[in-house]
Amino acid sequence: MELKAENITFSYHKNKPILKDISLSLNSNQIIGLMGDSGSGKSTLCKVMAGYITHYTGEVTIDGSAIDRKGFDPVQLIFQHPEKTMNPKWKMEKVLRESWIPPQELKDTFGLKDNWLTRWPSELSGGELQRFSILRALNPETKFIIADEISTMLDAVTQVQIWEALIKHCKANNIGILAVSHDKDLLDVICDDILYFNEINHL
DSSP states (O other): OEEEEEEEEEEEETTEEEEEEEEEEEETTOEEEEEOOTTSSHHHHHHHHTTSOOOOEEEEEETTEEOOOSSSOSEEEEOSOGGGGSOTTSOHHHHHHTTOOOOHHHHHHTTOOGGGTTSOGGGSOHHHHHHHHHHHHTOTTOOEEEEESTTTTSOHHHHHHHHHHHHHHHHHTTOEEEEEESOHHHHHHHOSEEEEHHHHOOO
16 A cells, blocks of 8 residues: 655745645555654645645545545544644543544553543643554554654653554554654664655755
């Protein structure tokens, strides 16, 4: 299975594109790194590929076909700041169930404790919330994960735990990962190949 972005161009302001003629592809057995400076447009590209931004030119396809975004989206974006993606009026069990009910084994793999489920998002740390974000994204219908600086805010030990668990699950379930970061050391360790944003963005 192949996720492909072709000739993606997008502007927040007329005549000032932030993305221009970007093309990249990712197979479901790959971990591809995307490296670039903060503010360069990487997160905008992530939102285009995951269907959060729809007014762009170019196309995003899976195996050459348009992606059906009406039901559960097979391209899941995990954001850098998980607290911004969760309803503060929902307890964490409802936040998780909005996507699916993961098996206990998978919750254990990501270090998600049962007593967190009865708490509000504001009662958990960034690292704890990020574990929920990742689990939500690993719905059985997910085919590709776009991980946008998902471990930047975490301590080194938690970074390793989360990436190891995510990679193990994705490899076992044939889920491709686009790992977006400005941490070259991290990308060197986890990725099959690294793309440099300034080389594929033709501004």
